[in-house]
Amino acid sequence: EDQVTQSPEALRLQEGESSSLNCSYTVSGLRGLFWYRQDPGKGPEFLFTLYSAGEEKEKERLKATLTKKESFLHITAPKPEDSATYLCAEEYNFNKFYFGSGTKLNVKP
């Protein structure tokens, strides 16, 4: 069954300590791989869309990359305000998504 698996479930970093979040997907014929950020009590907020292996997108301290089976969200020199849950989602059909359960990131000052 097509699904999205995110790891780790939770990640605690010190401010400035770079790391990566992983998203593994299984659907064939990927239409798009999406990354969202979700803060407590809020809905997911769009970050990136990736469509083909080798593609990279950057925004401030975040960079998303895509291979044929995985996507990574790299966080460089994170700050406490980067603390949130990061969700990835694969589009398997038009406007239909499988979401991962997320990685809860906590950045300590």
Place this chain on the structure above:
Amino acid sequence: SAVISQKPSRDICQRGTSLTIQCQVDSQVTMMFWYRQQPGQSLTLIATANQGSEATYESGFVIDKFPISRPNLTFSTLTVSNMSPEDSSIYLCSVVPSDRASNIQYFGAGTRLSVL
């Protein structure tokens, strides 16, 4: 982008009752969706709310349990009927703005439902 207002933001309900959740968008949108997010789990699509016709439900979700209305291009409601504690969850609406070529979804803040 689109600004989405969801009401109520949270509620505590008794078993066997129903709750209607409202989703209002600040612009006309073609696509509106309803999701459920259970604690520690991923978002699961409940249905696509179609303007002027019945909603399209995903596997495992039925109209009798989750009736949806979409009277116009800026508003939709989701009702959680005959609630049980298993319905305790966060319910989110999302939209894809009509003026965008991409399929980025924008989400409301969600309704946190607890059923006693």
